[in-house]
Amino acid sequence: MAGVNQVERDLIRMRQREGIELAKKEGKFKGRLKKYHKNHAGMNYAVKLYKEEDMTVNQICEITNVSRASLYRKLSERNS
Structure with missing residues (x-):
């Protein structure tokens, strides 16, 4: 019984992979969207306050509701 389940699971994964590849070619599958995109008002304001x-x-993060790690990551990206 486990062997049948494994074969079925492999078929599902193969069809899923084919569907994702097709969607990527059509431009419909782009993955997860970023929370803090370049026009995110809170993040841009946090960077402005930091500068x-x-x-x-900590005060900046409380005001803007941006996590410390995300703020530091954005600052390091902009400095690179």
């Missing part, structure tokens, strides 16, 4: 150097990172 003004008037507040701590």
Whole structure:
């Protein structure tokens, strides 16, 4: 019984992979969208506050509802 289930599961994965490849070719499958895209108001405001150097990172994160890790990641991306 387990062998039949495994074969069925492999078939499902193969069909799923084919469907994803087809959707990518048509431009419909793009993966997960980023939470903080380049026009995200909260993140842009957080970066602006950080560059003004008037507040701590914790204060900025509380005001903008952006996580510390995300803020630091965005700052390192912009500096690279």
